[in-house]
Amino acid sequence: MPPALVASAQASPNIALVKYWGNRDDDLRLPSNGSLSMTLGGLHTVARVAFDPAATVDTLVIAGQVAPPAARQRVAQQLDLVRAAAGHDLRARIDSSSNFPSGAGIASSASAFAAITLAATAACGLALDAAALSRLARRGSGSACRSVFGGFVEWIAGDGDESSYAIPLAPGEHWPLIDLVAVVSQAAKSTGSTEGHRLAASSPLQTARVADTPRRLSACRQALLERDFARLAEVVELDSLMMHAVMMTSSPALVYWQPSTLTVLHAVAEWRRQGHEVCATVDAGPNVHCLCAPGQAAVVKAKLQDLPGVDLVFECPPGEAARLLPN
Numbered sequence: 001m002p003p004a005l006v007a008s009a010q011a012s013p014n015i016a017l018v019k020y021w022g023n024r025d026d027d028l029r030l031p032s033n034g035s036l037s038m039t040l041g042g043l044h045t046v047a048r049v050a051f052d053p054a055a056t057v058d059t060l061v062i063a064g065q066v067a068p069p070a071a072r073q074r075v076a077q078q079l080d081l082v083r084a085a086a087g088h089d090l091r092a093r094i095d096s097s098s099n100f101p102s103g104a105g106i107a108s109s110a111s112a113f114a115a116i117t118l119a120a121t122a123a124c125g126l127a128l129d130a131a132a133l134s135r136l137a138r139r140g141s142g143s144a145c146r147s148v149f150g151g152f153v154e155w156i157a158g159d160g161d162e163s164s165y166a167i168p169l170a171p172g173e174h175w176p177l178i179d180l181v182a183v184v185s186q187a188a189k190s191t192g193s194t195e196g197h198r199l200a201a202s203s204p205l206q207t208a209r210v211a212d213t214p215r216r217l218s219a220c221r222q223a224l225l226e227r228d229f230a231r232l233a234e235v236v237e238l239d240s241l242m243m244h245a246v247m248m249t250s251s252p253a254l255v256y257w258q259p260s261t262l263t264v265l266h267a268v269a270e271w272r273r274q275g276h277e278v279c280a281t282v283d284a285g286p287n288v289h290c291l292c293a294p295g296q297a298a299v300v301k302a303k304l305q306d307l308p309g310v311d312l313v314f315e316c317p318p319g320e321a322a323r324l325l326p327n
């Protein structure tokens with residue numbers, strides 16, 4: 001056994017600019033399409049994983065509270081993969097906490113599984129390269145594979161477990177966009193993304209969405225590399241609406257939006273018509289991520305805070321890669 005058995009790591013969530021929705025293989029979390037994201041700075045999950053030769057079960061503690069069985073089971077499955085790779089069968093205590101509310105519509109599973117996977121592999125003395133870490137994090141939550149990296153990140157869909165992982169596209173300094181997360185509801189969503197992915201294929205629109213993804217990925221990559229905000233806004237908003245069109249036309253239908261979601265979407269479109277460089281994207285929840293060009297965030301944030309239905313606004317620049325913390 002490796003000497004340490006315990007390690008801590010930190011990872012940030014990410015916002016998808018071209019989104020992942022639906023799997024070709026649910027167990028392996030092999031996505032139906034490639035995706036592209038910005039890692040979110042200022043927000044993070046810290047996870048400490050301690051393997052204990054005396055423990056008989058895995059224990060998951062989130063923000064100081066013992067987690068419900070379903071959450072523990074999901075993390076235990078992820079640790080099973082790490083145990084298999086390390087060649088031992090020790091149970092662990094996992095402590096995880098985030099500096100943002102888990103009900104705030106920011107993908108806490110991405111930061112949590114990136115941090116837990118990094119901490120668990122380090123605790124076992126496994127020194128994985130970034131691609132291998134990304135592949136493994138993907139198994140816990142698809143979008144976690146992108147949170148392994150900082151800045152702008154692309155998840156290559158691949159055609160099997162070996163070839164499906166994220167790669168860094170550009171560092172955050174390349175284009176310091178700001179994501180203003182307009183929180184309109186902190187209620188837990190009734191259908192989580194794991195279940196949502198399973199419904200994607202029931203929408204008659206999913207095939208068209210997936211078929212068009214290479215075009216949107218290429219447009220998004222180019223907009224990022226050229227720092228072309230108008231082009232970025234066009235593809236980001238189209239991609240988000242295409243994913244929600246699939247969600248809304250699945251059986252059963254998934255309608256994540258609330259009335260205030262639409263209030264923010266209409267306001268952002270109006271502000272852009274007035275010349276502000278801001279565009280909007282929505283994940284599997286009601287809250288709206290408002291991406292702003294550098295220098296635009298202060299004025300847009302003030303406008304968002306004045307909108308009815310917006311409870312709070314997080315301000316996130318591009319964030320850092322997942323990293324180990326001193327024990």
Ligand code: PMV
Nearest residue numbers: 016019020141142143193284
């Ligand atoms: O990684 P998951 O299973 O939480 O799925 C993430 C799904 C979206 O956030 C809606 C899109 C994405 O690419 O992050």
